Amino acid sequence: MRIGVFFRLSLLASAAATAACWTSPTARSPEGPINRDNRPMNFSNTNTANAANANRTPSANSNTEMSEKKGFAANLPADFEQPTDDVGRKLLREYGSVFVARGVNVPLKVVFRDEPEVAAFQGTMRTSAASIGGFQLTLQAAAMDALRTATEQAKAKGLVISPRGADSAKRTYNETVALWKSRVDPALVHWVKQGRMTTADAERLKGLSTFEQVKEVLRLEEQGIYFAKDLSKSIIYSVAPPGTSQHLSLLAFDVKEFDNAQVRSVLNENGWFQTVASDLPHFTYLGVKEVELPSLGLKKITDSGRTFWVPDV
Ligand SMILES: [Zn+2]
Known part of the structure; x- marks a missing residue:
């Protein structure tokens, strides 16, 4: 389809030029002093809300459908609202990998309508806050745990994983x-x-x-x-x-060292993957090993030596 082809070409053409990762040019001030000098993470203050939705089983659960479970749509939450318009379908194609993440809460619709809807969703999940690189950031607990492990592994290799700014994780x-x-x-x-x-x-x-x-x-x-x-x-x-934005789901993290292939590799080994081809610093927590991603209905796209996992639709 003309629009689809155009859209994909645009994505590729602009991938190199667009590294802003939806970050506001007028970045909000962090609560503490700004320190972009790779300060170590200080993980703390885990808040536990109800995690009833985590580990939701995907849809398509009858025996006859088991063989079809590899498709993207079949891996969406059972009560996911499939978009019925072109814009919604386009947004699902471009940003939808997060909806098949495992072990965490994911939105049940492509676009949240307003702040109360987002706040209600954010109130359903187990979250974890940490001081990372001088910024106080919040993610879903499983995502933060994996980020902590990745950071420790990176450190052992002489690498650093740090946020690009105050809005690198949770957003409202x-x-x-x-x-x-x-x-x-x-x-x-x-x-x-x-x-x-x-x-x-x-x-x-x-x-x-x-x-x-x-x-x-x-x-x-x-x-x-x-x-x-x-x-x-x-x-x-x-x-x-x-x-x-995947940042509304507390499952995205904008990485300052995104140009470093070793950093990307360590993140990948801990469930964090690139899923938005136009957004190079942006990583998404999917909660599985890379080898399992195709079975969630995601496909691999390689661009400029980077690997992106996007919905196979
Ligand atoms: Zn981002």
Whole structure:
């Protein structure tokens, strides 16, 4: 399909240039003093909420379906809301690997609608907070445990694994909205000036809920009306559409040393993989060994010597 092909080519073309990992250019101040000098991790303060959803069995559990369980869709949680529109399906293709992660809580929909929905989801999981590289960061407990092990193994090899910034792990919905607006609002002004949209169209789009606005913006981009900062490519290379970030699931970690192949290897050995081809510092906790990823319905894509595991759909 034309859009799908275009989208994939865009991803590859922009992979090298886009290393921002959806990080705000106006990074929020961490609670403690900033120290980017590879300070060792200080893991602490594990909070335990209910973990009832962890280790959920995937869908397709009858005997007749067992032989088909290798597919991506069959490995999604049983109560996962499959997207029914093109935008939702596109987002599932691009960011969906996290939904088949094991031993952790994963969202049951592709896009969270608002802050209360995200907060409710984040309240269902076992979390663990740690001071890492001078930043206080929070992940799901299993993900933090694996990161701790990876860090120790890295240290034994003379390597360091540290976060890129204060927003390298958990994020809230509202944190992603402000950044989204910082791209969308100036782009609307531009496209009205160019005569590609009317003022009324732009005002109508601005008046939508963020949830509806995401769909509308991605639809406009299919017509070449782009919302990235330089207006030449999709906004998803600049910021995460609110409600879609894997950081909302506390299963993503942006790694400062992402260029180091040995660092990537140690992370891979501990369940952390790259799953978003346009986002080089971004790692996703999937909770299994690399050899098991194909059986979750993920496929391997290699680009510039890096390995990404994406939904095989
Ligand atoms: Zn990230």
